[in-house]
Amino acid sequence: MAGAAVAVGLLPNYAQIGIAAPILLVALRILQGFSAGGEWGGAALPAVEHAPAKHRGLFGSFPQMGVPAGMLLATVVLGITTATMSKEAFLGWAGAFRSC
Structure with a gap:
């Protein structure tokens, strides 16, 4: 993989x-x-x-819960990130990764 x-x-x-x-x-x-x-x-x-x-x-059930747990964690992190940054700062930060 x-x-x-x-x-x-x-x-x-x-x-x-x-x-x-x-x-x-x-x-x-x-x-x-x-x-x-x-x-x-x-x-x-x-x-x-x-x-x-x-x-x-x-x-x-633990291996089966890995993907949903990862998706939930990603959603929480994105929610915290967007809640604590302005739209301009978020787009500027995210745009930096696009150029890599």
């Missing part, structure tokens, strides 16, 4: 390689999806196998 993510970051844009850019991007995203599925199974299996018998369902 990390290799596909790095490849997405290094992928040339449409102006540089034409129609191959979106095709490669879709292929890399599919590869990331397969990798994420494998990683989830690799996380859920030991969580359930090593859990106490009465708590296997609870322990098995």
